[in-house]
Amino acid sequence: MRQWYRFWTGSNPIAKQAVSQLEPAAIGQQLVAQIPWGHNFVIISKIKEPGEALFYVQQTIQNNWSRAVLTHHIESRLYQREGKAVTNFKATLPAPQSDLAEQILKDPYNFDFLVLRKKHDEKELEEALIDHVTRFLLELGAGFSYVGRQYRLEVGGDEFFIDLLFYHTRLHCFIVIELKAVKFKPEFAGKLNFFFYRS
Numbered sequence: 001m002r003q004w005y006r007f008w009t010g011s012n013p014i015a016k017q018a019v020s021q022l023e024p025a026a027i028g029q030q031l032v033a034q035i036p037w038g039h040n041f042v043i044i045s046k047i048k049e050p051g052e053a054l055f056y057v058q059q060t061i062q063n064n065w066s067r068a069v070l071t072h073h074i075e076s077r078l079y080q081r082e083g084k085a086v087t088n089f090k091a092t093l094p095a096p097q098s099d100l101a102e103q104i105l106k107d108p109y110n111f112d113f114l115v116l117r118k119k120h121d122e123k124e125l126e127e128a129l130i131d132h133v134t135r136f137l138l139e140l141g142a143g144f145s146y147v148g149r150q151y152r153l154e155v156g157g158d159e160f161f162i163d164l165l166f167y168h169t170r171l172h173c174f175i176v177i178e179l180k181a182v183k184f185k186p187e188f189a190g191k192l193n194f195f196f197y198r199s
Helices: 002-009 013-022 027-034 037-046 050-063 067-075 095-104 122-131 133-140 186-198
Strands: 144-155 158-168 173-177
Touching (some): 002 037, 002 050, 037 050, 037 067, 050 067, 122 133, 122 158, 133 144
Antiparallel strands (some): 144 158, 158 173
């Protein structure tokens, strides 16, 4: 308890500012009342920066994370990865959607739970992700719903297949994942644009 109190009320101005962002109620009532003590203990024992700790407190409250899920996200450094992917969302989407779309992407994604050959192909990657779909969805983040793999589209009598298709419940849109096991090539973006304009 002393460690927890010192963490959130120490002389660090960032900690005091972070705590003040939670709500005007007392510190102890806010943190302990909104997340279980075990979650608090995980946060203060694994994190040193109050801003990062506040991020995990807010995410736990917002997403109703279990202690195991919280621990997984801390150990996979979600705070450092979330919202870091390079995108063109600000230029192509209106403000609320662009901000939310940017928040759901990470750079890099952590797929350490997969066991793949060093020289794996796209089919092997896809099968491994589907075999571990629960952990894959956990890594993607809250709001993703799995729709299917090799999802068939018919355009002008021709068939096209989306490697993995998800629906995002907060963005209210489909998320297309096109898997590639090689270095990025510009034509890959063209294929994704094709799916975008056909949906």
